[in-house]
Amino acid sequence: MTRPPSWRRKLKATRVGRTYLVLTVGIGLGALNTGNNLLYLVLGFLLAIIVLSGVLSERVIADVRVRRILPEGAFAHEPFALRYEVTRTRGRAFAIRVCEAGGTLEGWAWIPTVLEGSPVTVRADVTAPRRGPLRLRQVEISTFFPFGLFEKSRTVEVDDLLLVWPRRGYCCDPPDSDAGHLTGENGNQRHRDGGGDVQGLRELGDLEDARRVHWKKSATVGKLLKVEREREDRKQYTLTIESDAPGDPLERACEETAALTNRLLAAGNDVGLEAGGRKIRPASGPGHEKRILSALASLGYALPARSAPR
Amino acid sequence: MRLVERRRLRLRLRDLAAGSAFSAVALSGALPAPVAAIFGVSFVLSLLGKRPFAQQRAWSVVVLLAMALVLFGLVSRGVLDLVVAAVGFASLVTAHRMLSEPSATTDQQVLLASLLLMAGAAALSGDVWYAACLLAFGVFACLSLGLTVVEGPIERDEELPLAPVLRQVSIGVAIALAGGIAFFILFPRLSWNVAARRTGPGLLGGTTGMSDRVRLGGGGDIKTSARVVLRATLEPSPKTDRLDRYWVGRHFDAFDGREWRGSGTAAAPVPRVMLGELRGALVQRIELLPAYASRTLVGLAQPVAYGTALALGNTGSTSTPLVKVGAEEVRFSTDANAYTYVAYSRTDYPMLEEDLAVLEAARALPEDLDPKVSELAARIVDQATEPEQVAAVLELWLQRNLSYTLELPGEVDDPLTDFLFERKEGHCEHFATALAVMLRTRGIPARVVGGFFGGERVGERFVVRAGDAHAWVEAYSPVRGWMTFDATPESGRGSRPQAVLAGLIDAYERLEELWRSRVVDYSLVDQWEFARRLVRPPNGAGTDDDDDGPTPVGASRTRTPTRAIFVAGAAGLIALFLVRRLTRPGARTHPASGFLVQLERRLDGLHVPRRPGEDLEALSLRLQEEHHRLAAPVGRATRRYLEARFGQRPLSKEERRSLLAALERSRR
Incomplete structure (x- = not known):
């Protein structure tokens, strides 16, 4: 896709601007038709306003620098906070709207005023349209200043790479854990002995292993209390995506895997991933979920090389 | 400034912009009173922050549509002009939006509807206050729009300094106004430049003294009115500031003891009426303003022809035929708010021969005329028999023995006897009546003429005020025809406005004249002249006519290339300063x-x-x-x-x- 040069400006009439233009044309025709000099006077004022809008809006967007502050993570189709640091290199600027050029991300940030030399950090709630590595090349700076009749915009080269995780969609029941096909007490979670520190006591449920009853406490309160330990019910799961061929099945698989990962990790399990020739060993914790999500995000894509900073 | 204060300021500016646009329409006097009242109430409510339509959107729109139907129903029945109805509807829409829930969209709708009002006002009026309204509208609307834009799509209650915004928008508005004027000057006028529409006599109504009858006993309030009813350009232009001449309007030849009436029947409408010989006539390009409010043409004594008449009405300017009524009165055949026409006048009377029936009518006396009047005339005239001599003697006697006053008690049974023998004071109608009746008692045909006396220079034209309304007498001599006599003392002939009021009106008139000549009547010819002067200024200006009297207001005496270069240089410097101000903001320090x-x-x-x-x-x-x-x-x-x-x-x-x-x- 060819990118517009940075000197090029885009001008779009707003809704009120379009009405204004229609009125201007109407008054112009009226002036030409009747020769009424007062209509010519009004017409002159209206046209001067249009020219002035162009000059003042150019002044607003001309001397602005933008830096993108990427979030740690972002899910596809879900709003996330993208921050921009806007710096005015000369004079003041008013009514600036910042967004990603070309509609790469949906959403924008609004800045009422920027002073010279004082960076302003603003947040845009944006939404990524798809999973995968997203190249953010240009930021669009636009303004409605001074009268809101036109929106003038320019693009600024700001190259970044955002890895968009798959949306955490609907997921089915979890697959068998890695220790599937267990027999006897050994594989039954109700009969597994917990490990790690004691977390607390609770009433023993039906069919639960009586060996983990805390007899002293049970005797004190008069009912059977079970000892809960830190790693009591942990299981290990390795989620697998067979094919990494691009398409809807892959997208659905990624979304389901992301949802499943989140669910299993939240339940205290270890989760691993095997997809696209890459294997992540089962582990737990928020950092591990991000690793899996990042692996899912890049599945089916070749990560683009980051261009040299300009 | 916090959100609440910002919103209040923005809405105030918006309402003031709408009010300015509405003022331009309302001051034209064309808007129906109910519409004006509705807008006025809405404006006040909006300024007070009351928005009754915020919760009543549906029925308020229904009411608005009903009003639209009423307005355009009036148009279809011919009661209301289409442009006036459209402007009235725009006023109602503006008022409705002002009273609705405020938002960025509502604000913009109010301002766009107000812009329509400004355009409508341009079609309805051509007076100088339109400029003031346009200026106010431009400033308020731009500031309001600027604040709306900076507020952004989502209003946030956070501190926002507005002074820099307002400052920059203000500078922008000033530049836009200058650009608008430049566009106005330079944009080629591709259409015929006809005069602007008029809307009627304006808020003050018509004030002319030109009526169908002259009834004695009325007051003389009109003499204090300084409103201008007539503007005239004379060719050749007299080198004087005051004309002090008679402007003839109507002739009244039938007197019943209380009031004068004109006689004569209307002829077929014609584009041009000839009353006498045109050779050597003084040409007058006359504009009768809405305050005149009459269809009778006036011209400097003695008019010999009228023609090229345009009626300026609500549908624009149209050529209007003229109707000759009786021997000398000429009227427009159509009603209009204002008129322009050309009159030709000579100093001598056009007709020597007169119809016997006309002369007989001009000798008729009221049946119940008090014999004392005849006796008094006989005593004054004594042995004189020649009409000129008799008229001159009577004129002099009246001027010396009776005094002029505007303080009259009201209706009396016999106003002439009361004037001559009781109070011995009156205004011009009393003097003219007394002279005409006394002449008739001596068998000399005489009639009263209604018109104006005066004419003062304002700019390059002469203006006549409502207070210049006057009545005098024409007496017939078989040798010299009709001759003018004026028994009113000189002090009572012209207008008598209050000094302060006259000063204000004069200043306004000069401004209005400047506005009219430089803006309303600006044409392709003026553009050509402007360009020509820029390229090749006239040589020797200011030296040719030094001895020819005062230079008219607005005429330049020193248009030299040096001055043109200086003005162009100054304009360039100002433009450069403004451009630098815009592109390189001066406020570099934090x-x-x-x-x-x-x-x-x-x-x-x-x-x-x-x-x-x-x-x-x-x-x-x-x-x-x-x-x-x-x-x-x-x-x-x-x-x-x-x-x-x-x-x-x-x-x-x-x-x-x-x-x-x-x-x-x-x-x-």
Whole structure:
């Protein structure tokens, strides 16, 4: 896709601007038709306003620098906070709207005023349209200043790479854990002995292993209390995506895997991933979920090389 | 400024813009009174922050549509002009939007509807106050739009400094106005430049003294009116500021003892009416203004022809035929708000021969005329028999023995006898009646003429005021035809406006004249002339007519190439300054920098030791390490400065003062 040069400006009439233009044309025709000099006077004022809008809006967007502050993570189709640091290199600027050029991300940030030399950090709630590595090349700076009749915009080269995780969609029941096909007490979670520190006591449920009853406490309160330990019910799961061929099945698989990962990790399990020739060993914790999500995000894509900073 | 204050300011500006646009329409006097009243109430309610339509959107729209139907029903029945109805509807829409829930969209709708009002007002009026309304509308609307834009799509209740926004938008508006004027001057007039529409006599109504009858006993209030009813350009133009001549309107030849009436039947409408010989006639291009409010043409005594008449009505200007009524009165065949036409006049009377029936009618006396009048005339005239001599004697007697007054008691049974024998004072109609009746008692045909006396120069034209309305007498001599006699003392002939009022009206008239000549009547010819003067200014201007009397207002006497070059250079410099101001903003220093300067001066004044190259932040740290007594206040001031300069937390004036005062306190 060819990118517009940075000197090029885009001008779009707003809704009120379009009405204004229609009125201007109407008054112009009226002036030409009747020769009424007062209509010519009004017409002159209206046209001067249009020219002035162009000059003042150019002044607003001309001397602005933008830096993108990427979030740690972002899910596809879900709003996330993208921050921009806007710096005015000369004079003041008013009514600036910042967004990603070309509609790469949906959403924008609004800045009422920027002073010279004082960076302003603003947040845009944006939404990524798809999973995968997203190249953010240009930021669009636009303004409605001074009268809101036109929106003038320019693009600024700001190259970044955002890895968009798959949306955490609907997921089915979890697959068998890695220790599937267990027999006897050994594989039954109700009969597994917990490990790690004691977390607390609770009433023993039906069919639960009586060996983990805390007899002293049970005797004190008069009912059977079970000892809960830190790693009591942990299981290990390795989620697998067979094919990494691009398409809807892959997208659905990624979304389901992301949802499943989140669910299993939240339940205290270890989760691993095997997809696209890459294997992540089962582990737990928020950092591990991000690793899996990042692996899912890049599945089916070749990560683009980051261009040299300009 | 917080959100609530910003919104209030924005809405006030919006309402003022709408009010300005509506004023332009309302002052034209064309708008129906109910519409004006509705808008006025809406305007006040909106200024007070009351928005009754915010919760009643549906039925308010129904009411608005019903009003639209009423207005355009009136149009279809021919009661209301289409443009007036459209402007009235735009006024109602504006009022409706003003009373609706405020939002950025509503504000823009109000301003766009107001723009329509301004355009409508341009079609309905051509007076100078339109410029003031347009200026006010432009300023208020642009500021309101600017505030709406900076507020953004989502209003947030956070502190937002508006002064820089308003400053920049104001500069922009000034440039836009200048650009609009430049466009106005330079844009080629591709259409016929006809005069602007008029809407009627305006808010003050018609004030002319030209009526179908002259009834004795009425007051003379009109003599104090300074309203201009007529403007005339004379060719050749007399080199004088005051004309002091008679402007003939109507002739009245039938008197019943209480009032004068004109006789004669109307002829078929014609484009041009000839009353006499045109050779050597003075040409007058006359504009009868809405305040005139009559269809009778007037011309300097004695008019010999009228023609090229245009009626300026609500549908624009149209050519109007003229109707001759009786022997000498000429009327427009159509009603209009204002008229323009050309009149030709000679100083001698056009007709020597007169119809016997006309002369007989001009000798008729009222049946119940008091014999004392005839006796008085006979006593004054004595032995004189020639009409000129008789008229001159009677004229002189009346001027010397009776006095002029506008203070009249009201209706009396016999106003002529009362004037001559009881009160012995009256206004021009009494004097003219007395002279005409006394002439008739001597068998001399005489009639009363209604018109104006006067004419003063305003710019390049002469104006006649409503207060110049006058009545005088024409007496017939078989040798010299009709001759003019005026028994009214000279002091009572012209207008008698109050000095202050006259001064104000004169100033307004000059402004209006300037506006009319430079704006309303600006044409392709003027553009050509403007371009020609820029390229090749006239040589020797200002030396040719030094001895020819006063230079008309508005005429330049020193148009030299040097001046043109100087003006062009000055305009260029101003343009350059404005462009630089726009592209390279002058406010390069941060607002907080001023505080830094103040703070450092104060520290110098307190003799706080500074190391070479030590900035404020380093100084603050050092003072803290040294446990200096100024460490705390300097630390606070430094932190606030850094926040204001780099952290988007503006520093208010009060806070500045407080921080600096803390330094002073710590020293003690």
